[in-house]
Amino acid sequence: MKAEIEVLQPGLFSTIQDPGRNGFLKYGVPMSGVMDLYAAQMANLILRNSPNSAVLEITQMGPKLKFSDPAKISICGALLSPKINNFKIGNNRVYKIEAGDELSFGKRQLGCRAYLAISGGFKTEKILKSRSWFEGITDNFKLNKNMKLPYESTNESKIETNASIKFTSEYLVTSEIGVFPGPEFYLLTEGEQEILRSRNFSIDKNNNRMAIQLQEIMGNTLKPIITGPVLPGSVQLTPSGKLIVLMRDCQTTGGYPRVMQLSETGMNKIAQKIMGDSVSFAFLESPHL
C-alpha cells in the first residue's frame, strides 16, 4: 500500500518545496524552492536524507496531519509548538511515527517558517525537474484539507542520533540581514545609500513567497531601468520609494532598480520574519568589477 499523509486541517499556508527548479529561468519559470534553505537542509540532514529531498514548508500556523504508515520525521526552523498525538515534541530531533499517528501544531513561538522533513522525502509530483509547488506549474500550490501527500514508509526501528549536528536557532532572532550592493546601488545618492546602511526597516503585511515588502518609504531619485534579470534576494526600489525584497517565487525579470542583493544567509533570516518585525542591512563586500 502507498504510504500517505492525510491533511486533516490545512493550517495557514503550507507548500511542498525542494531546493528549487533549476534550468528554466530562461523560459520565465521562477526558481521556487524552500524560503529558508538552512532550516530545510538541517531537517533533511538530521534524517540522513539527501539535501534535495522535498519537505513541507509550514508558515506560522501549522496543519494537522495523519500518517498512514510508519515513518521518521524531523522539524527545523520556526518554533510552532509541534505535537504528535497531543504530546509536545521539539524541533531539531528525529521522531518515529506509527501508522495512524497525528502531527499537529500550536502557538507560534519564534520565526515564521518551519520545515517538516520525512525519511526519504515527500514523493509528490515532479514537474520540470522539481517538486516545488508553484501556481501554474504544479497542480497543487497550497496545502488543502483532505489532500494526500505520498511518502515512503520506513520500518527501521532504530533511531540514529546525529549528536554531532548542531543547529543554531540564533538566526531566527537576529534582525541583521547580510546584503551585497545591487547593480544600481551606486546610482543612489550618498544620502540614500546611507539610509540603506543605517536605518531599520519593518516587514510589511504584504509578504509572501514571491516578495517581502518593507513598510518605510525611503524616497527614490532613480529612473526605472530597462527590464533586466532579477533573482531571489534582489531588493528593488519602487517608484513610490518602497523596498521590495524578492523571494524564491519571484519573476525572472524586472524593471525596478536593484539596489541590494541579499546574501544566502540573509535570505534564510528574512524568511523567518513576520509582519512588523524589524530588519537592518549589513553590507558585505562585493567585487564590483
Place this chain on the structure above:
Amino acid sequence: MGERAILIEFEPEISENTLEKVLFYKNKIEDHYFKVKVEVINTYNSLLVYYVYTIENVYDEVSALKGLFQGTKITKKSIVQLYDIPVCYDAEFGLDLKLISLEKNLSLDQIIRLHTQPIYTVYFIGFLPGFLYLGGLDKKLQISRKIQPRMEVQKGAVGIGENQTGIYPKSSPGGWQIIGNSPVPLFDKNRLPPCEISAGDKVKFYQVSKSEFLNISEEIKEGKFQFKKVDYEGGN
C-alpha cells in the same frame, strides 16, 4: 549579484545590435560552462550567469568570463526560426480595438494590418513562464498601458503596451491594451523544453477567423498542433 550570480551588462539600449552581442556571448558562456551547473539568462542588454551552487572564488569566475570576451569577433547566429502565429482579432477577443481605433484614428483593418506586417524579434522570455518580450512594433500602434490594469486578462490575449506587443501565456492581471487572442501553446509544463520559441527567434502574426481559431484550439487539445515555422536568415 550575490553569492550565486554574475551580472554582465551591455550598453543600456533596446536594439537588435545589442541583442546580437548579448546572445553571442550567451552562447559562448553556455559552451564554456557545459560541464558546470550554471544557467545563463539574457534580457535586452544583460546576461546573468547563475550558479546552482554558491560561487567559490568570484575573482576566478570573473576572469574566466572576461577571457571569453577577449579578442573575439561577434558573429551573428546565421539562421534562427521564424514562427507564424495565428491571432483572432474578432471583437470578442479584441477588447480594446475600438479604443485604439479612436485614439489612433485607424480603422480596424489598418490596426490588424499594422500588427501582422512586421517580423518581430524575441528578445527574451520573462514576467510569466512563456511570456515573449517582442521588439518591432509599428510606431503607429504604440499606445500607453491601461491606467487601471485588468484584474484578469485571458490566456492567449494579445496586447500592446507602449512600444511592446506580446501574448499572455496564461490568465493573469495585466495592463496592456488587448487586441486579440492566439490559441497557440507558448508554455507547456509537461514538455522539455517547456517553450518552443526562444530568445533570438522571430515571430510574425497572421489573422485567423473565429472558426479557424477554434479549429486550432481543437488541434492543440488533441495534441496534433505544430507550430508553423521556417528558417530565417539572420541578416535582414
